[in-house]
Amino acid sequence: MRTLALTGALAGFCILAACGGGGTTPPKRASTGAAKIGLLLDDLRQERWQRDRDLFVSRAEELRAKVEVRTGEGTSEGQLKAANELLDAGVKVLVVVPNDLEKAIAIVDAATAKKVPVISYDRLIRGADVAMYVSFDNVKVGRMQAEALLSRAPRGNYVLLGGAQSDNNAHLLRDGQMEVLKPAVASGAVKIVAEPWIDGWDEGVAKTQMASILKKTKNVAAVVASNDSIAKGAIDALAEAQLAGKVPVSGQDAEIGACQRIVAGTQTMTVYKPLKTLARMAAGDAVKLAGGQSAGSLTTMNNGKKDVPARLLDPISVDKSNLDVTVISDGYHTRAEVYGSK
Numbered sequence: 001m002r003t004l005a006l007t008g009a010l011a012g013f014c015i016l017a018a019c020g021g022g023g024t025t026p027p028k029r030a031s032t033g034a035a036k037i038g039l040l041l042d043d044l045r046q047e048r049w050q051r052d053r054d055l056f057v058s059r060a061e062e063l064r065a066k067v068e069v070r071t072g073e074g075t076s077e078g079q080l081k082a083a084n085e086l087l088d089a090g091v092k093v094l095v096v097v098p099n100d101l102e103k104a105i106a107i108v109d110a111a112t113a114k115k116v117p118v119i120s121y122d123r124l125i126r127g128a129d130v131a132m133y134v135s136f137d138n139v140k141v142g143r144m145q146a147e148a149l150l151s152r153a154p155r156g157n158y159v160l161l162g163g164a165q166s167d168n169n170a171h172l173l174r175d176g177q178m179e180v181l182k183p184a185v186a187s188g189a190v191k192i193v194a195e196p197w198i199d200g201w202d203e204g205v206a207k208t209q210m211a212s213i214l215k216k217t218k219n220v221a222a223v224v225a226s227n228d229s230i231a232k233g234a235i236d237a238l239a240e241a242q243l244a245g246k247v248p249v250s251g252q253d254a255e256i257g258a259c260q261r262i263v264a265g266t267q268t269m270t271v272y273k274p275l276k277t278l279a280r281m282a283a284g285d286a287v288k289l290a291g292g293q294s295a296g297s298l299t300t301m302n303n304g305k306k307d308v309p310a311r312l313l314d315p316i317s318v319d320k321s322n323l324d325v326t327v328i329s330d331g332y333h334t335r336a337e338v339y340g341s342k
């Protein structure tokens, strides 16, 4: 289950057809027809995955590819079933957001048996022969979350609300968070009073966990929440204890609710990950792999089985001071949506 060393580095079924632009020029395809790509998501519960799907499909369309989108409805069994259906449908490459970092090995094995390369999208599949991994630097996301809170609460009781333990990113985030917190813990300035993993990155689970922690620990100095849905749950529990806005809380994904909570002062920060760059890049790589081309020069990330060729993008730390010049200037959210005014 442990994470990694860095070296060198839908539910629903739709068929879409596509055409060219931006960066990767559409491959000159003989009469074989458009490249067929399978995009296999975990689920669409969190706001970002709908964006990933739409951005990926529209870029693949620009590159004259066909995309079949499926989700595993939040289960690894559902994902394996959907993967086999996509493989039976003749996809030439499979782009997967794994529900479970190890159970997804079965998906890669099924694809490999059909000589179909697998791209691990955003989350790494461990212990499998994946062709590529495209994501953000998730250790850096964790560092940014802890740095933002440590600068506001250099001492006291810390709560770490980790993501789903079945998600490799949750472990990378925790590594980054602990890298930053370790000296403060060693000096005794900071005490980690609780560090649960939140199943499914679920808001309701986070609220329940935070409420029970608050019953045991009155003076919580900061909550290192690993993403915005977990932050929302924690802040709801803090609000019920009249502590919302008094305890710094981190997040990730720059969801609209999180940006509004940052303006309101109940959430301290979030980590913005420009999904447009990630999704368009992954679509370009998928079209290349589907056409039997290599994806070009890459770094690598070891997944316990091999050094996986990887592309890792930089995340952006966001708080009240730079909302305008990050998520708003990028068009991720409008000023009206974030501030509720023009």
Ligand code: GAL
Residues within 6 Å of the ligand: 046, 048, 122, 123, 163, 167, 169, 170, 201, 227, 252, 253
């Ligand atoms: C992670 C992803 C985060 C967050 C979470 C919950 O793997 O990197 O952006 O959304 O899943 O879906």
